Amino acid sequence: MTLEFSTSDPDATGRAGALLGPLLVPGDVVALAGDLGAGKTRLVKGVAHGLGVDGPVTSPTFNLLVVHPGTLPLYHFDLYRLEHEAELEDIGFYETIEGDGASFVEWGDRFPASLPADRLLVVVHRAGDQERRFELVPSGRRAGDLAAAWLAAVREDGAPR
Ligand SMILES: Nc1ncnc2c1ncn2[C@@H]1O[C@H](COP(=O)(O)OP(=O)(O)O)[C@@H](O)[C@H]1O
């Protein structure tokens, strides 16, 4: 079965992210794949909203990691500019993702070996000017449960699919 949903504009993507926020528990890792401008950051902004994060959520492209305090900490990584996997140690990647928050890793598919065995990969496809398709590829039991719960919430919310 394919796990996926679509959104028809950036706000719908934000709403989908906001529905994921409350489902997250410490140690959850969500890797985000998709071209520049696909909507990875837009989704994480929605997640931040769903976690009650105050203030702007900007892309961590230049600093690789931005931490947002919320109902649980949101660790927002962007590995676009990371050249070597070894640099992940320098930014505390491995300790952080095992920590007390939920981690979102843009371009996480660039370094798949660095991701924990149990993680949810979200592949964002551009399906039209404003239409995006979100494909959920869970690895492991927790990620499978998270994907199913998120999809159910999105469908209940009535987002187009
Ligand atoms: N359905 C949609 N969901 C998310 N973003 C969309 C959508 N339709 C258009 N967009 C636009 O696409 C861009 C997505 O940017 P961003 O989230 O920063 O992408 P990424 O982080 O994948 O590079 C934004 O300019 C946003 O307004």
Ligand SMILES: [Mg+2]
């Ligand atoms: Mg981005």
